[in-house]
Amino acid sequence: MYSLDVNFLKDRPAYQKKPEKQGGISLKLPTGNFTPVYVGVALGVGLPALLGVSWWLLQGKIVELDGQIAQLDQESKRLDTEIGNLNKIKDETKAVKGETQALVTVFDQIRPWSAMLQDLRDRIPTAVQIDTIKQMPPVAAAPGQPPNNPAGGLEITGLARSFNDVNDFLLSLQQSQFLKPTESRIITATLVDAPLPPGTGQPTSPTNGVTIKPPQVVKYTIQSTMSDVPASELIRELEKKGTVGLVTRIRNMQQTGVISK
Template sequence: MYSLDVNFLKDRAGYQNNTSKKGQGIKLPTGDFTPVYVGLAIGLCLPTFFGGGLWLLQARTGQLDQEIAQLDQENQKLEAEIGNINKIREQTKQVQAETQGLVTVFDQIRPWSAMLQDLRDRIPATVQIETVRQLETTASAQGQSANSRAGGLEITGLARSFNDVNDFLLTLQESKFLQSATSRITSATLVDAPLPPGSNGAANSEPIKLPQVVQYTIQSSISDVPASELIRELEKKGTVGLVTRIRSIQEIGVISK
């Protein structure tokens, strides 16, 4: 006997769809693969580029570090040289200040020989000089003008008249060695003229009566004009040594001509 095995499930639509889907499998994409290759290439190249850039950056950083270290060394050398230059400048300034101080003192020298010769040239024939002395600078004069600090001069003597004393004062005011504004007569009085030595005569003879004369005192301040500006006057008065020294200093440029 034969039996029929009939599967009615295969005839159903749902079963047939499932069967057809199972038979299809996995399908690979088809078409242009260029974008994929480009993406893969970029993905492989980027690490290389980054690695190369990092290496170049590190190399450049090392080079800059070396240049900075070299510049620091040069900067230290320059600072040391600048310090030495500043020390030399300070020493030079100190020497110049000391030299200028010495020159200033030297340039204020007033040789008495020149001043006395100037008085001899200016004194009238009717005036006599008894004493000439230098007045010391007082404490009160130190706070005043430079004329007072330069010191003063006092002249005492005898003159035939008051007019002769005035004439002597006028000639002194023209002197380059004195301050004309401070030259003045401090005292002038009539006194008996002193008798010459041995003029009393015999004991029984009458004393000689001479006319009265003027006893005067003139004071003036010594000029504060530098000696380098009085070279001609000093030469006229015969002060050759001082003039030679001043001209030597002028030649080396310590003081101006």
């Protein structure tokens, strides 16, 4: 008879023999939650795609901006040309205004001789005689000083019956609106023999033939500077002296705004 010897201890895990390692590589698949893996794969694939789309959109935007910049450059060049034309017109207008103002300034300083002579006739005393009236040129301004009156001045010479008559004439001239009162003065005043009428000789006494000495008179020289008040401010005085033409031109320029009222 045969007896069976069964060893149940060998069936326990502790007694199981480990399989021998072979030359191949054994792969073990991870077990558990695969969500992080999926997220990583999505990021790895999505980020490059997103960057590619962003780069494509950026390139399109750059092309669009380049077109706008070119258009703005053309518009800037056009505006620069128009600005240059406007500046040229402004310069020409400024030059014309300067020439006009210079002409108006000269015109406004005009003193008609007819008005000046009429003013002298109205002011000369009865015992004073005028021989000559000479216009003096303006005195050059000193360095660093403002220009003097371009109208210049007057020099009046003549004869008067006495020194008081010369003084009266000077006081009358100082009241004239065509002259500067502070710059009207007597330069010379001397006693001289009264001049004989043209064509007559020295008178003599019919009784004894003694030469009669002529009376003495005062020979004077008065100088004055013309007023620098604009003619537009002397309209009433010019009208009184009969200067109608100048007054009419001044009023026309005032109406056009060239000369202020």
